[in-house]
Amino acid sequence: MLKPNVGHINYLNCLPLTYTFTKNPSDKFNLFKDVPANLNQAITQDKLDISPVSSIIYARNFDKLMILPDISIMADGPVQSIILVSKKPIHEITTDKILLTSQSATSHCLLKIIMNKRYHATPDYSIAKVSPQNPFSDENATASLFIGDDALFLKYHQNKNLYYYDIGQQWKEFTNLCMVYAVWVVRKDFAQENPQKTSIIQQYIKNGFANGFTNLHQAIKEIATDKPFSFTQLDEYLHIIQWKLQEEQLKALSLFYQYAFELNLIDALPQLNIFNPNTKN
Known part of the structure; x- marks a missing residue:
């Protein structure tokens, strides 16, 4: 069998x-x-x-x-492996372009929920190739979403001129749930x-x-x-x-x-x- x-x-x-x-x-x-x-x-x-x-x-x-x-x-709170890197504070994002990695379906949805439900924003989402060394492959983008090893790498190698948001922590603060x-x-x-x-x-x-x-x-x-x-x-x-x-x-x-x-x-x-x-x- x-x-x-x-x-x-x-x-x-x-x-x-x-x-x-x-x-x-x-x-x-x-x-x-x-x-x-x-x-x-x-x-x-x-x-x-x-x-x-x-x-x-x-x-x-x-x-x-x-x-x-x-x-x-x-995870109950920070997840470390789903990170939004932004040129401006997250609450200032409105219709800005956000680049998404093609690697994850759930993280895309989670980010869209956070941006819409918590921050009442309607960003322009676009699939793009991004890397920790080049987070904004499209210079018109305001933010980029990273997952997995790339996100974890960014947690420990941050640019002081950018803003970093753990999307798991964002969900926890918004819902008080894991x-x-x-x-x-x-x-x-x-x-x-x-x-x-x-x-x-x-x-x-x-x-x-x-x-x-x-x-x-x-x-x-x-x-x-x-x-x-x-x-x-x-x-x-x-x-x-x-x-x-x-x-x-x-x-x-x-x-x-x-x-x-x-x-x-x-x-x-x-x-x-x-x-x-x-x-x-």
Whole structure:
């Protein structure tokens, strides 16, 4: 019988799970490591059975996906890896041009929600190639959004003439809630046909994060050696990111989807369909 195909984000924010996959690989499934955008596409095209996806991707495909319980990528306040760099204070931005990286769907929506709901601004958003060394590839742009390693790099290498805003902190100040950036999902048809396999993989991922976090110092030393950050910086970042999905996180996710729907960033308000192996999904 064919093994399930499972996606994995090989980024810093999943380092504990990467450590477990490296040290204790499972023979229960085929593992596919890729960037979030490719994983998002692969599971919506039925090339993967289970995968992490950007939170907004679930909202756009909730009719054929289910959320795995107890695991997500979230932070309660600063996230460090989603940073807006601006030539002016954020509250002065109105219809200015903001450059967006093509790498992330959820961060785009989160920024648009913050700018509209908190600052009542309607910026002109444009996808562009930006880098920490050249944050404004379009000289007419007022601000640029960075994610991932680039954002983390900017946290520690700031230009005193620019303004830097952690978008996770902006969400926390606006809503007083945490923010869920990614969830693990299973294709609904796969879950219905393979509830026990789905449950085993969910438990492996949940335990994998716990095991990797228990061995975090070793994981940083062994796996993150190619990153341009100190051990202390990585350790701080990986104590800010959390991997749980409980009532508080679901409440935050629902509000994020509510705002996204109000701004026409998604076509419908999604139901939060949580996989449960003991009930008919």
